[in-house]
Amino acid sequence: MTRTVCIVGAGAAGVGAAYALRDAEADVTVLEKSRGVCGRAATRRRSDCRYDHGANYLKDADEHTVELVESLGDDGLVAFDDPVWTFDADGTISESDRDPETKYTWEEGITQLAKRLLARTDATVHRETRVERIQRGSGREHVDEDANGDRWYLVDTDGESYGPFDALVLTPPAPQTAALLAETKWHSEHLPALREAVGTVRYRTIRSVMLHYPFEVDVPYYALVNTDKKHDIGWLSREECKRDHVPDGESLLVVQMAPQWSEEHYDEPLEETADVVAGKVADLMDDDRLAEFDWTDDQGWRYAQPNSGASEEILRRGEDDGLFFAGDWVAGEGRVHLALWNGVKVGKRISGSF
Incomplete structure (x- = not known):
């Protein structure tokens, strides 16, 4: 039956x-x-770029997850192990002492998991x-x-x-x-x-701001994560580390702001928010060029992560x-x-x- x-x-x-x-x-x-x-493992397209603006990747958390991902076919599968470094409230960046983990997405974006x-x-x-x-x-x-x-x-x-x-x-x-x-x-x-x-x-709120640059950012990490939870930026990652997500010679940063900052600025217009976020990114990465982007996008996640x-x-x-x-x-x-x-x-x- x-x-x-x-x-x-x-x-x-x-x-x-x-x-x-x-x-x-x-x-x-x-x-x-x-x-x-x-859901929050979402992908968008713009100006020849694809970007995972919610959950950025699927991690190789266990053998079952790896087996499942690989069983879905290797066509378009993107596996990368660029490291995630850390930073603190003062913006001091430190190289991670953890072994790099394999991260999975697809050329068409992380939504391919569900599809x-x-x-x-x-x-x-x-x-x-x-x-x-x-x-x-x-x-x-x-x-x-x-x-x-x-x-x-x-x-x-x-x-x-x-x-x-x-x-x-x-x-x-x-x-x-x-x-x-x-x-x-x-x-x-x-x-x-x-x-x-x-x-x-209860959930943490996160506002993601994407910043695109017509040049490539040259740093030794894929992403930065704030470990003491005291910086306005919670997470910053580089979509150009994922094959076929960003054209050669360009950079696209996914900047996920910290929960308190996100709640306070959740409804502000993007044209105002992006400039503020870009300034914080430029300070964190010690690169004045990053204060000037050529296009931006955003997404608010009211219910981003459960406490x-x-x-x-x-x-x-x-x-x-x-x-x-x-x-x-x-x-x-x-x-x-x-x-x-x-x-x-x-x-x-x-x-x-x-």
Whole structure:
């Protein structure tokens, strides 16, 4: 018997769950609010450049991650081991004493992770579909009235209904998942505890600013990371270190500002913010040329990285009724591979429950 599964969100966790269900007797539907897939592991194109402006790469965290990445094919795969150095509140840069790790992306960008995984499934993906309400009920026509029943229904912001589903996986960042749970009609003793557990997860906000230069920056590192968390810049990386991301002789810096700075300047116009960020970059890298860029771009990530995770014991209380949760906030740390494998684990639990 074929069961139906709905996954809300096509980020790493949602895609991981869909991938884990690829051989199960399951009809999988993915509802994604954005035009693209892979969530905060995002890629853009501009002026012959491709740049990973959220999660910058997938790290070789463990053997399973490496095997999975390599199983997706080596065509277009970019593996590089340029080092990440550190800097402190004073902007003093230090060479890292850690062995360089292999980092993965693709010539087409890190979104290829989700695209290639989804291509190995039969999942139906609805993009630009923002879920507004959820109900565990007995009929699509009674989405607002009857929360008794044994299947899941969803309604998007355009009033379109989806369902019924035997299992539902929620993967958006915890604050967005909490908002969905607040609008969920489900007669369960577990719902209050789930709402509280998810609602307590807090996130760090990050504003990424991209700065392009018509010359190549000559430094011995791929990226810089602020280790004492006291600098306005949290992370700075060079997209030209990734094959086919930036034309020869050019540089494109991805500058992720620290959470406090990002919150304070989140809504400021880019034309103002970019000049300020470029000045900070020039000071940090001791290169006055970097204060003058030829184009810029930005992205605000209100829910960039979770400070901690929710109680997995509480989150699993809804699984007997087919409600599952996945994401970096379930794993407890904002890493692409952790979100991915958390989604895979959830998908396998769903498959095993059939």
